[in-house]
Amino acid sequence: MMLALALLLSLATQDLRAIMNKASDDFRAGRITESLRGFDRVAALSPADAPYLWQRGIAQYYAGQFKECRDMFVSHRTVNPDDVENAVWHFLCVAKAESPEAARKQMLPVGPDSRVPMREVYQMFQGKLTEAQVMRAAGSDPGAQFFARLYVGLFLEATGNADRGRVQIEVAAEDRFARYGGYMHDVARVHLMKR
Amino acid sequence: VKGVALAFAIAALLTTTSASQPTFSTRVEGVRVDVLVTDSSRRPLQGLTAADFIVRDNGVPQQVDLVSYGEIPLNVGLAFDLSESVVGARLDQLKAASAALTAELKPVDQTALVAFNHAVTLKCPLSLDRTCVRDALDAANPVGQTSLVDGIFAGMMVGESDAGRSLLMVFSDGLDTMSFLPTERVLEIGRRSDVVVYPIAPKDERPDFLEDLAELTGGRLHEVDRKDDLANTFRAILTEFRQRYLLTYTPRNVPRGGWHTLDVKVNRSGARVKARPGYQGAGEK
Numbered sequence: 001m002m003l004a005l006a007l008l009l010s011l012a013t014q015d016l017r018a019i020m021n022k023a024s025d026d027f028r029a030g031r032i033t034e035s036l037r038g039f040d041r042v043a044a045l046s047p048a049d050a051p052y053l054w055q056r057g058i059a060q061y062y063a064g065q066f067k068e069c070r071d072m073f074v075s076h077r078t079v080n081p082d083d084v085e086n087a088v089w090h091f092l093c094v095a096k097a098e099s100p101e102a103a104r105k106q107m108l109p110v111g112p113d114s115r116v117p118m119r120e121v122y123q124m125f126q127g128k129l130t131e132a133q134v135m136r137a138a139g140s141d142p143g144a145q146f147f148a149r150l151y152v153g154l155f156l157e158a159t160g161n162a163d164r165g166r167v168q169i170e171v172a173a174e175d176r177f178a179r180y181g182g183y184m185h186d187v188a189r190v191h192l193m194k195r
Numbered sequence: 196v197k198g199v200a201l202a203f204a205i206a207a208l209l210t211t212t213s214a215s216q217p218t219f220s221t222r223v224e225g226v227r228v229d230v231l232v233t234d235s236s237r238r239p240l241q242g243l244t245a246a247d248f249i250v251r252d253n254g255v256p257q258q259v260d261l262v263s264y265g266e267i268p269l270n271v272g273l274a275f276d277l278s279e280s281v282v283g284a285r286l287d288q289l290k291a292a293s294a295a296l297t298a299e300l301k302p303v304d305q306t307a308l309v310a311f312n313h314a315v316t317l318k319c320p321l322s323l324d325r326t327c328v329r330d331a332l333d334a335a336n337p338v339g340q341t342s343l344v345d346g347i348f349a350g351m352m353v354g355e356s357d358a359g360r361s362l363l364m365v366f367s368d369g370l371d372t373m374s375f376l377p378t379e380r381v382l383e384i385g386r387r388s389d390v391v392v393y394p395i396a397p398k399d400e401r402p403d404f405l406e407d408l409a410e411l412t413g414g415r416l417h418e419v420d421r422k423d424d425l426a427n428t429f430r431a432i433l434t435e436f437r438q439r440y441l442l443t444y445t446p447r448n449v450p451r452g453g454w455h456t457l458d459v460k461v462n463r464s465g466a467r468v469k470a471r472p473g474y475q476g477a478g479e480k
Contacts, residue, residue: 005355007475008384012348012376019375037313041342041375044315044349 009046016042016049024055028186030193032062051075057089058187062194066097074108082111084118085184088151091125095158103158116144121151131156143180146172150181150188166195225260226252228442228457228470229360229391229413231435235465239438243461248442251458253449261443268303269436270321270359271296272390273328274350276367278312281337285368285421290332292425296364297325299433307353308332311346313339313373321357343367343402344374347392348381354390361390362414362436364429369400378404385411387475391439393432395419413471452476 023038039056042049050056057072073090080086087108094103103125110122117137123129131152138148153168172181173188181188228250232240245259273296275281275289297306308319308328319327347365354361371378382404385392391414394405398418409416415435417428442459449455459470 004389005352008355008388009352011384011387012380015376015380038375040314041345044317045345045352045376047317047352 009048012045016046019045023059024183027055027059027190030190032059032190032194035059036063036065051079054080054086054089055183057093061089061093061096062190064096066093069093070097077108081109082113084110084113084115084122085151086110087122088125088154092154092158100159115147116141117148121147121155124152124155142177146177146180146185149177150184153188154191162195166192225443225445226455226474227389228444228459228474229389230440230442230459231413231415231438231469232440232461232463233467233469234463235467237467239435240461240463240466241438243440243463245442247461247463248440249460249462250442250444252444252446253455254458255448257444257447259442259444261441263441263443264439265437267360267441268301268305270305270307270354270357270361271300271433272307272309272321272350272354272361272363274309274311274346274363274365275332276312276341276343276346276369277310277335277337278339278341278369279337280341280368286332286335286337288425289366290329292429293328293332295426296429296433297328299430300325305357305359307350309346309350309353310335311342311349312337313342315342315345315349317349317353321353340372341367341369342373342375343371344376344378344381344404346374347408348376348384351381351384351388351390351392355388360441362432363390363392364432365392365394365396365405366425367394367396367401367405369397370402378402382407382411386471386473388412391436391471393417393436395425395428395432397421411471413469415469446476450476 019038019042023035026035026038036059039053039059043053043056054076057069057076060069060072070090070093073086073093076086087110090108091103094106104127107126117134120129120134120137124131124134134148134152138144149168149172153165153172156165169188169191173192178185232243234240245262248259250257250259305321305323306328307321308331310316310318318331350363350365354363385408390412392408392412393414394409395417396405398420401418406416419428453476454473455476456473457470459468461468
């Protein structure tokens with residue numbers, strides 16, 4: 001029966017991908033409501049895929065659905081347990097829904113995320129490292145620079161330093177980082193649009 | 196976030212189903228066909244045995260191995276339109292009809308509820324819990340537009356997720372305005388699904404595809420007036436579904452894959468048979 005279900009779902013794979021792509025395009029264009037509607041629909045039509053939809057969690061964040069995005073990142077951890085970015089976005093959602101202190105207490109555990117400077121980013125959100133230490137760990141590699149700028153900026157904003165955070169996110173959103181940041185570069189751009 | 200997470204599960208699903216599934220070259224899958232048999236007055240014919248049925252698979256007569264009648268637990272899926280058109284008296288009718296339906300279920304029968312408006316939500320997963328549907332409808336606040344096609348798709352997927360015998364009752368009060376999936380795709384899936392779909396819709400506002408879907412899955416469209424008592428309709432559908440036969444046979448002398456046309460007859464004078472028109476054989480999508 002499960003095989004039959006999978007086969008039936010596979011008939012709709014192209015349609016589900018199309019919905020997913022449209023939702024991503026809507027997000028990139030700053031159409032958060034439309035974007036979230038698409039991600040939500042994919043989750044409803046194919047519940048087995050729902051935990052993989054981290055983009056949905058980010059859209060929920062920008063839609064102000066902070067409890068929902070917290071739950072989304074908890075769910076995503078079940079299929080991607082090592083990822084630091086997942087734990088960070090969970091922090092951001094809890095910080096908005098409750099407080100930065102609550103977010104720190106509830107930080108999701110992560111595994112070995114080898115991307116520089118993800119380990120330092122995680123420790124910064126834990127309160128064990130400073131923003132400057134994260135930037136130093138990133139060094140001169142443009143990809144590492146992008147993620148350091150983005151997450152230092154988001155951290156500063158979440159912990160009450162919005163102006164300093166915006167400066168970092170503005171750098172992350174510069175075109176030169178587009179090839180390194182991918183979807184997350186779009187997130188940086190949309191973040192500036194929505195603030 | 197994350198290069199690793201970009202491995203989207205839908206792609207993984209395809210890989211799982213087509214490449215990594217073990218192939219049992221000597222295994223022959225049984226085919227299940229849900230069949231309604233009525234007399235000339237449209238009353239269900241009871242007491243039939245395997246010997247009374249003539250099943251042709253792609254035109255080739257088959258040996259019916261098993262006939263089950265009212266013995267297998269049911270999965271009763273409900274896919275309800277909770278858009279703004281259902282506000283007020285219609286919602287009250289829907290609550291009363293659902294209560295009447297669940298009162299008729301046996302302890303082993305499961306229920307599920309998918310609600311659709313501008314969103315599609317699995318309000319109650321398939322379970323033995325009798326309170327979830329009631330509570331979800333009590334809390335319902337009908338708003339927004341109608342995603343009928345997507346709601347039906349989600350309902351069929353719920354039915355397919357369990358090995359029981361699945362009925363999907365779809366109620367909609369209006370035309371589809373918000374679905375993402377094309378109608379043709381859901382009809383295509385309906386042809387291949389074991390779920391039997393019984394749509395309930397207003398006489399003057401029912402989309403044509405509901406009749407096609409009912410026909411393809413072996414179900415029946417019920418058209419209702421605004422003043423009609425939905426509880427009677429719901430009970431009638433459940434009763435009819437219980438009085439269906441579940442035939443099982445092992446296909447012989449036909450290729451396994453591809454589309455199989457089914458023809459089911461009963462050797463009783465005046466008998467009318469309603470069953471799905473075919474199924475997708477194992478080995479091909």
